[in-house]
Amino acid sequence: MSTKPASGAGFYSRFGVSAPFDPKHDLVTSPVFSPLVLAIIRLTLGSYALFVVLFHLIWEGVRTHEADSFFSYFTHLSYIGVIAYYFAAGVPTLCYALNGKTGYPLQRWPRPLQFLHLLLHSTITTYPFVVTVIFWALLSGPSTFATRFDGWINISQHAMNSAYALFEITLTNSSPSPWLHLPLCIIMLACYLGVAYITHATQGFYTYSFLDPEKEHAKLAAYIVAVGIAECIAFLLARALAALRMRLSRQDARRRAEALDGPQAIEDWEEVDRPKTPAVFVA
Numbered sequence: 163m164s165t166k167p168a169s170g171a172g173f174y175s176r177f178g179v180s181a182p183f184d185p186k187h188d189l190v191t192s193p194v195f196s197p198l199v200l201a202i203i204r205l206t207l208g209s210y211a212l213f214v215v216l217f218h219l220i221w222e223g224v225r226t227h228e229a230d231s232f233f234s235y236f237t238h239l240s241y242i243g244v245i246a247y248y249f250a251a252g253v254p255t256l257c258y259a260l261n262g263k264t265g266y267p268l269q270r271w272p273r274p275l276q277f278l279h280l281l282l283h284s285t286i287t288t289y290p291f292v293v294t295v296i297f298w299a300l301l302s303g304p305s306t307f308a309t310r311f312d313g314w315i316n317i318s319q320h321a322m323n324s325a326y327a328l329f330e331i332t333l334t335n336s337s338p339s340p341w342l343h344l345p346l347c348i349i350m351l352a353c354y355l356g357v358a359y360i361t362h363a364t365q366g367f368y369t370y371s372f373l374d375p376e377k378e379h380a381k382l383a384a385y386i387v388a389v390g391i392a393e394c395i396a397f398l399l400a401r402a403l404a405a406l407r408m409r410l411s412r413q414d415a416r417r418r419a420e421a422l423d424g425p426q427a428i429e430d431w432e433e434v435d436r437p438k439t440p441a442v443f444v445a
């Protein structure tokens with residue numbers, strides 16, 4: 163039998179796509195919840211986020227007539243990414259739970275789709291932190307909680323988004339994102355600048371005020387670099403928290419194994435070392 167690695171295996175392995183894919187089922191398990199409970203949580207959170215986006219989009223289409231610019235905002239695009247991942251992860255987790263914990267569909271899918279799943283995971287565990295920090299540091303103001311609707315939308319999309327990211331980082335068994343995902347995440351952030359300036363050219367406004375070169379002048383470059391640095395920090399934070407969670411999980415598993423093996427080991431020791439009662443022969 164040939165031991166030659168599959169074509170492209172080395173390339174994909176650099177981006178976290180192992181062969182076989184996810185052999186320990188880390189993407190569909192949790193150190194805290196059973197697979198079924200994890201699937202329910204993921205699908206519930208994904209459904210809530212989907213409801214938020216649909217309600218917001220319909221509201222802007224009917225009440226404020228601003229729906230045509232909805233998809234020009236990075237906040238909305240990254241939030242839709244969160245929705246996509248929670249369903250893309252929740253459904254396989256449910257399949258894994260109902261399939262006797264033997265596997266899930268994504269393990270049999272083509273490598274490009276497995277890579278895209280992992281890259282999506284890297285974005286939804288970093289972009290929300292960038293969005294949250296920029297919004298509350300630069301963009302929030304008196305209008306943030308002007309109405310109940312505004313307050314609900316801003317909390318859901320600019321605060322709960324980071325909670326979603328923290329959930330995936332700390333309460334699932336997903337491995338830290340590969341380092342090569344970081345430049346890809348930064349490139350996608352840079353590509354968003356094109357969306358922002360296309361929006362200005364076609365609709366006459368800047369999605370974010372700090373992207374206006376006539377207003378910010380030299381500060382514009384500083385803001386763009388700061389966003390890139392924020393993504394790097396978010397990536398490092400996500401990796402550090404995931405590594406810490408994995409370390410704590412291993413320590414907990416070791417303690418449990420010792421607790422289970424201890425009494426059995428003592429029994430075995432007593433069984434071996436217990437002196438036997440000599441036989442007594444009666445004449």
